[in-house]
Amino acid sequence: xxxxxxxxxxxxxxxxxxxxxxxxxxxxxxxxxxxxxxxxxxxxxxxxxxxxxxxxxxxxxxxxxxxxxxxxxxxxxxxxxxxxxxxxxxxxxxxxxxxxxxxxxxxxxxxxxxxxxxxxxxxxxxxxxxxxxxxxxxxxxxxxxxxxxxxxxxxxxxxxxxxx
Numbered sequence: 001x002x003x004x005x006x007x008x009x010x011x012x013x014x015x016x017x018x019x020x021x022x023x024x025x026x027x028x029x030x031x032x033x034x035x036x037x038x039x040x041x042x043x044x045x046x047x048x049x050x051x052x053x054x055x056x057x058x059x060x061x062x063x064x065x066x067x068x069x070x071x072x073x074x075x076x077x078x079x080x081x082x083x084x085x086x087x088x089x090x091x092x093x094x095x096x097x098x099x100x101x102x103x104x105x106x107x108x109x110x111x112x113x114x115x116x117x118x119x120x121x122x123x124x125x126x127x128x129x130x131x132x133x134x135x136x137x138x139x140x141x142x143x144x145x146x147x148x149x150x151x152x153x154x155x156x157x158x159x160x161x162x163x164x
Contacts (some may be wrong), residue, residue, distance in 0.1 A: 009074065044045055048148040055125060055143050056107070059083075059153045062098060062107075063139065069157035072139060074132045081131050086112060100130045103146060 026061060042095035046137045067073045071086040083098040093112035098105065099121075126146035133140050134157065 049146055051125070051148045054150050054152050055127065055145055056103075056153050058124060059098070059141055059143065060155060062096065063153075063155050069137070072134070072157060074134055074139075081129075082116065083130070083132055098124075098130065100127050100143075103128060104129065105143065 022119060032084045046065070062083075063072055066085045067087060073084050073086075075082050075084055077099070080099050080101065085096040085098075087094050088097070095110060095112045097108045097110070097116055100106065100117070101118045101121060103126055104121075104123040105127040106118065107120045107124055110116075127143050127148060129142075129144040131142045137154050137157045139153075139155045139157055142150055
């Protein structure tokens with residue numbers, strides 16, 4: 001009789017160990033799955049922040065590279081807004097043109113007399129639209145990014161150089 005009770009207690013004890021292990025495994029799986037969701041959310045947030053910072057910093061840097069404030073202007077060309085930054089090389093005027101085309105922020109460097117050729121641009125980052133104004137020395141650019149909304153860049157054009 002004693003052997004039978006001991007055997008049942010050992011079986012019950014083994015079953016309890018398996019149940020505790022199963023509960024532990026389910027808890028670990030739940031923590032891992034919730035951690036994955038949190039990680040995905042943080043990754044998406046960081047990607048959006050990166051796109052916003054990259055767009056703003058890129059435009060701001062290109063404007064600050066202008067030799068003087070007269071070299072920066074906004075024009076409308078074929079229904080799109082174009083940010084033009086003029087530079088002189090050996091007495092000849094060249095322009096860096098920034099605009100949105102086919103879902104991309106594009107850049108072109110060409111002679112000031114040349115027309116913009118959308119097929120010959122360098123794609124910088126995904127963006128749907130670029131709008132801009134210059135009023136009282138304040139350049140305001142709004143860029144609509146593909147996935148992360150609209151970003152606004154403002155640069156005060158003062159004196160000989162562009163300043164934030």
